[in-house]
C-alpha cells in the first residue's frame with residue numbers, strides 16, 4: 001500500500017495505491033491546481049505536472065483511477081481535475097467511480113428548492129480542439145460517462161470500497177446547509193473554478209473581504225474521512241472545519257479519552273491554524289502529520305497551527321510535500337527546539353506499508 005501526497009502547488013492531490021484480490025487499486029483524492037495537470041513553460045513548451053504524470057503511469061500500467069474523490073469545489077482541489085478532463089478525451093474512461101457532492105445533490109439532500117447553483121464548467125484551451133464544448137460542466141461529463149451515482153457523501157457514513165473502508169467525518173448536514181444557503185444568497189457569485197471573478201467591482205470585493213474573509217463555507221462542505229485499510233487508520237481531512245471533524249470522530253466513538261490510533265493525518269486546509277484545534281488533535285493518536293502546500297496564495301501552513309501539534313504530541317514528525325516550506329516556516333531559533341521532526345521530498349511525500 002502506498003500513499004503519495006503529490007506536489008500540487010497550493011492544493012491537494014493524493015493517490016492511494018494498493019492491491020485487492022490481485023488487482024491494483026488506485027484512489028485519487030483531489031487534483032490540485034490546474035498546473036498540477038499541465039502548465040506552459042518557455043516558448044509555449046508544455047510541462048506535465050504531477051497529476052498528468054500519475055495519470056499517464058496508471059494508463060501505462062493498464063490500471064484505472066478506481067475511485068476519484070473530489071472533496072470540494074475550490075480551485076486548489078478541483079483545478080487539476082478540470083484541466084485533465086479538458087485536455088484528455090480518455091479521462092472519464094480511466095475513472096471507475098466518482099464521489100462528489102454537487103450543488104444539485106446537496107439541494108436534493110436538504111430538500112431545498114432547486115436554485116441556480118454554479119457548476120464546475122470545463123472550458124477548452126484555445127489552442128487545442130478537445131471536443132468538449134464551452135459550457136459543458138464537470139457534472140454533465142461524469143453523469144454521462146456513468147461514473148457518478150449522484151449519491152450524497154455525509155458525516156457518519158461507513159463506505160466500503162475494494163477491501164477498504166471510508167468512515168466519513170465531514171461534511172455535516174449543517175455544513176451542507178450553510179453552503180446551500182450561501183449559494184442561494186450569492187447565486188451570481190463566481191464560484192466555478194475556471195471562471196474569472198471580474199464581474200464584480202473591487203469595491204465590492206473589498207467589502208466582502210471584511211464580512212466574509214475566506215471561502216470557509218466551501219471548506220465546511222469538504223469530504224473528510226478515516227480510511228481504514230489492513231486494520232490501520234489513515235486520516236484525510238481535506239479542508240474541513242475542526243468542529244465538524246470533532247463531531248465526526250465522536251460519531252465513530254472516538255474522543256479525547258479514546259483517541260483514534262492513526263498512521264498519519266493529512267492536516268486540514270493545508271495546515272491553516274483555523275482548521276486545527278487542540279481538542280481535535282487530542283482525539284487522534286498519531287505522531288505523523290502531512291502538510292500539503294507550496295505556501296503560495298494563502299501562506300499555509302500557519303506556524304500557530306503547527307505549534308498546537310507540538311503542544312499536544314511528543315516529538316511529532318511533520319512532513320511537507322514542498323521542501324522549501326521548512327526553511328520558510330522555521331527560523332534558526334525554531335530549529336533549536338528539538339521537540340519535533342520535519343522532512344520533505346521533491347516528488348511529494350510517500351507513505352508505504354508492506
Ligand SMILES: [Zn+2]
Nearest residue numbers: 074076239269
Ligand atoms: Zn484547499
